[in-house]
Amino acid sequence: MSAADGRVARPWRSLTALRSGPLAVRSFRLLAGGQFTSTIGDFCYAVALPWLVLSTHGGVVLLGTVLACYGVPRTVLIPVGGVLADKVGPRTLMLAADAIRCVLVAVLALLAARHLASLAALGPIAALIGAGEGLFLPASYAIMPSLLDGEQLTAGNAISTAAVQAGSLLGPALGGALVAATRTSTAAFAVDAASFAVSALTLALIPRRAAGGSVAGAAAEALAVAQAETAQAETGAGETAGASQDGVLALLRRSRVLQVILVVVVAANLAGGGMSDVALPALAHDRFGAAGYGALLVCFAAGAVIGTLDAARAGTLKKPAMFASAVFLVEAVTIGLTPYLGGEAGAAAALFACGAANGLGNVVFLTLVQKWVSPGLLGRVMGAIMLCAFGSFPLSVAISGVLVRHLGPSLFFPVAGGLVAVAMLGGLTQREFRDFGS
Numbered sequence: 001m002s003a004a005d006g007r008v009a010r011p012w013r014s015l016t017a018l019r020s021g022p023l024a025v026r027s028f029r030l031l032a033g034g035q036f037t038s039t040i041g042d043f044c045y046a047v048a049l050p051w052l053v054l055s056t057h058g059g060v061v062l063l064g065t066v067l068a069c070y071g072v073p074r075t076v077l078i079p080v081g082g083v084l085a086d087k088v089g090p091r092t093l094m095l096a097a098d099a100i101r102c103v104l105v106a107v108l109a110l111l112a113a114r115h116l117a118s119l120a121a122l123g124p125i126a127a128l129i130g131a132g133e134g135l136f137l138p139a140s141y142a143i144m145p146s147l148l149d150g151e152q153l154t155a156g157n158a159i160s161t162a163a164v165q166a167g168s169l170l171g172p173a174l175g176g177a178l179v180a181a182t183r184t185s186t187a188a189f190a191v192d193a194a195s196f197a198v199s200a201l202t203l204a205l206i207p208r209r210a211a212g213g214s215v216a217g218a219a220a221e222a223l224a225v226a227q228a229e230t231a232q233a234e235t236g237a238g239e240t241a242g243a244s245q246d247g248v249l250a251l252l253r254r255s256r257v258l259q260v261i262l263v264v265v266v267a268a269n270l271a272g273g274g275m276s277d278v279a280l281p282a283l284a285h286d287r288f289g290a291a292g293y294g295a296l297l298v299c300f301a302a303g304a305v306i307g308t309l310d311a312a313r314a315g316t317l318k319k320p321a322m323f324a325s326a327v328f329l330v331e332a333v334t335i336g337l338t339p340y341l342g343g344e345a346g347a348a349a350a351l352f353a354c355g356a357a358n359g360l361g362n363v364v365f366l367t368l369v370q371k372w373v374s375p376g377l378l379g380r381v382m383g384a385i386m387l388c389a390f391g392s393f394p395l396s397v398a399i400s401g402v403l404v405r406h407l408g409p410s411l412f413f414p415v416a417g418g419l420v421a422v423a424m425l426g427g428l429t430q431r432e433f434r435d436f437g438s
Helices: 004-018 026-055 059-088 090-113 119-142 150-182 186-205 218-235 248-254 256-287 289-316 320-340 343-372 375-391 393-407 409-428
Strands: none
Touching (some): 026 090, 026 119, 026 256, 059 090, 059 256, 059 393, 248 375, 256 289, 256 320, 256 375, 256 409, 289 343, 375 393, 393 409
């Protein structure tokens, strides 16, 4: 990060070079624009919900419990979302989920206006919103290969994720400002509801069948041939990782690399959920205020935008899985240091570096999986990965609420960073994981 000028310039050069690729596809532009808008709303929600609970003296235990109410149905419905994405199409499923969540968040805005922050009031709404996201998540990762061809996929993932991260850059600042100015969470929830409406509209404008340039049809056949050659070496079986006639459980039984990926994802997200959704808002509530919390989220998002755009060059890596693992180890270190670098400025710097590492590593691994699995099975495989990623969330936030109350938020950060590091180092002990995508 010391060569700041060069490092900042690279992502913008990468984005300019990519404009003639994925950004030339109308359906992709609609998807990226809608997700950008929706993410702004999501991060207004991320500021509004904890502030509603904490400002009404609900405490971190109530916050953790409400988040668990959100996380449990999300976890349960992720596999269902994966199956439905393969059956009815990811676009249709995403559209329905966004429309439902628009209505539910509007109800939250009404509750906030009345200063209702009990478990009885917030729990059921949070559960339904979580259910909607559980259906949405696998489809959001499975839709990209239907819009872009294989050569554009890494660049498309980078741009799409950067659009989401750009939304997460603006959303916390807007949410923090709205909460600070109005002293309630009502306006921030209203913005989130409106953003779901915009996202649903953009999805409705995407044609039901992808235009030319997707990996469907003949391109999918070419992809399957390449997958058949690499998957046999990685799985050690005579069947391919992309065989759409197999279920995800059959693939999991024979694929060592998928087994390791799922274990690593579970362990890393056990730490991440509690850190970002309980410990960080509690730390900010104690030290920095609502505007400070929004600023910390902005710094994380700014780093994520830079890291994500830089991932467009990851296709040239000889050992992409090892590279991404090293990046995630850097993220683990920055998590542990967040409360100990000299107040808000130090925490902001740590979260900026954390976001950059997170964005870069996630795009590399996402693209590896998308290229490894055939389109007919992609929704279910992404559902399995999302199940592991978000399935740990309810347990993570519930335990974190108790730990933060007894230990304080600061001590939680090095514990979380250590768990992420252990997860990545454990994965690197496995040859199949080290060689994934090589």
